[in-house]
Amino acid sequence: MKIIGLAIATALAFVPMLASAHGPTRQKVTITQEVAAPPAEVWAVIGNFQDMSWHPAVHETNGTNGNEIDATRMLTLGEEGGPTIAEVLYKYSDTEKKRSYSYRITAVKVEILPVTNYSSHLTVKPSEDGGSLVEWKGAFYRGYPNNNPPDNLNDAAAIAAVTGIYEAGLAALAEKFATGN
């Protein structure tokens, strides 16, 4: 919910833009989170591209082709009929050595998520104490593809939005595996 609030708070009405266009400077965000469970258990929760229910902002995941390369999914945010994000899977590994998947957004309104040309990687690694280290990385351009972006579609807005999504998702994941739960 927090994510949607953030996105809507920063949103105004915008003329639709070419999905391919973007500004000159790509941004990156990396958020890592310790989770108190072995990698296999954490992966069982987040490793299915067709199930994003572990993220509190995601109401529904609808997709095709499972975890095959080029599989797609449509995330509905918040509630039935809420805003959507369309994504495609382009890398997937669920071996013991590497548990990771990579995807990119194929369609989202910048009012919902103020980014363009967004790609992301979700990885689960073993941590030293038998738990897991979950790493969520994103690479993207700001929502406004031309010079002099408005404040709600500039680089800082893009970074803030993606950071908010990652932090909310990973905090919920950690909570799920927290001791005593």
Add this chain to the structure above:
Amino acid sequence: MALRFWIGAAAGSLAAALSFWAVADEAFITNQSSDDVSIIDLDTGETRATVKVGGKPAGIALSPNGAYAYVVSPENKTVSVIDTVNGTIERRITLEGGPLGIAVNPNGERLYVADWYEARIFAIDAKTGEIVARIPVGESPSGLAITPDGALLLSADRDSNQVSLTDTATNKPIATVKTGARPFGITIHEGRAYTADVGSNTVTVIDIAARKKIGTVSTGERPYAVAFAKGKGFVTDQYANTVTVFDMDTLKIIGKIDVGEYPEGIDISVDGARVIVANWFSNTISVINAETLDVIDEYDTGDGPRAFGLFIRETK
């Protein structure tokens, strides 16, 4: 400086005789997020100097004599002219629009800078920094390359899915050639031009004299740029974290090399033996043996290395 001048002025045979003095190339890597340029010794991996540039530097070119590095910062719309020996900014050229890609003609007298936002290329007097022409091309021109004779300037016009060929004598576009979707980097090698087509995961091969497309290579996800060594083409695949290798004659894929995350700028050591790749997300460069296709070294850079252009300098 005196020695450098002397070698530069010497006959080729003398220069060759001196070449046993180990020559370590240097990589000039534009770090977009940390707003600087790393000058990295390719033999030791040491960063010899870090030059503060500002304005989110991305595009890079070196003068033919190696004396200057020209670095393009799209955010503050400048070209910084870096003295490569001292690692200092000698001068800044202020432009307009959204400058990104850059190339220098073979005699070092002209700079060409692509304006990503305004569908044009600035032709600039390298000595005075004066804009001598604005060349209209297709939408979102990105990569630039110049034929070895200096006669033709080629631009990858990303959002027009084409390459524009411009006559450098008149500064007028004279032809276009269709490419795959969203060509970004462009490289000229032995009479051909090669574009990395971000949108279609291809490299388009163009016969420059014939002004036509003669082949296509399939790459990994989101190719960025192409370089050539040992009879092979090397393509950085941004989203796949690989370098796709193809045979220059048959255009067949020879291999995929795992490198760092989001590989972007790519160039070749002066002796043609090594391929250097800037890994934007990993903040490193990967050094590849062009013969065996092994990654032989990985060196640290600043934050967000892009190195879009030709960035290897021969040191003497």
